[in-house]
Amino acid sequence: MPRAAVLGSPIAHSLSPVLHNAGYAALGLDDWSYECFETTAEELPERVGESESDFRGFSVTMPGKFAALNFATEVTDRARLMGSANTLVRLEGGGWRADNTDTEGIAGALAELMGATPGTGRRALVIGAGGTARPALWGLAQRGYRDIDVLNRRDRTAEFAKLADALELNLTPVSYADNLRARVKQADVIVSTVPSAALTDHLEALSHAPVLDVIYDTLPTPLMAYTAADGYPTVGGHIMLAHQSFSQFEQFTGLSAPRAAMVDALLEALKKRD
Known part of the structure; x- marks a missing residue:
């Protein structure tokens, strides 16, 4: 069996x-x-x-x-x-x-969010620098993104140096103290890899671009709800x-x-x- x-x-x-x-x-x-x-x-x-x-x-x-x-x-x-x-x-x-296969998970979710054909994305924002951030970077690279902001409480982009080189990515660290609304306005897509509670105080600033939120414990997540209310498409972690x-x-x-x-x-x- x-x-x-x-x-x-x-x-x-x-x-x-x-x-x-x-x-x-x-x-x-x-x-x-x-x-x-x-x-x-x-x-x-x-x-x-x-x-x-x-x-x-x-x-x-x-x-x-x-x-x-x-x-x-x-x-x-x-x-x-x-x-x-x-x-x-x-x-x-x-x-x-x-x-x-988390790489395929991100790639498939991005395809549902933005269409099956990879585009020529200008800039993306990844929230978090943990284990899921790596497949997120991989999936974005497959869609043609090369300039990616990484939002985290501390700068951990050095940990992604080898991956960034292999994928030909330009990573820019972003903190929650930065002007998040301005950063988001420059992004074609956001991939959030952090628990919803981590974003409670920043939802209004982050809800101005299409969002893939890898969380699926409760759907829609607060970030998805705020983003949808502002008229942008969202996809959940499921x-x-x-x-x-x-x-x-x-x-x-x-x-x-x-x-x-x-x-x-x-x-x-x-x-x-x-």
């Missing part, structure tokens, strides 16, 4: 089982199942390394993304560039391949979650993901939860 699972801590809230199990049902993969396991970064090597042979792959959320990269015997170029992995796939000859799951599904099963069925199941689960 082929299996897959998501690993993280805490993990009970994860909607990954909804997405993957809906995909199995849509394709008639009645023998497949997808579970979730509470797993810390320290526990991940043992959990994966000693997993039964019917486990084809694991999705990995925080805090295990760095441990997943270090555990793998093979690493994709994009996972190495991101410096973390959210996907582990069992290799036929033994060992595990690490990948980072769309990123769906798009990052499609590639995982395909790597685990070897079959094309039934995207519409997976998204429908996710939307229904979010509706019930709200």
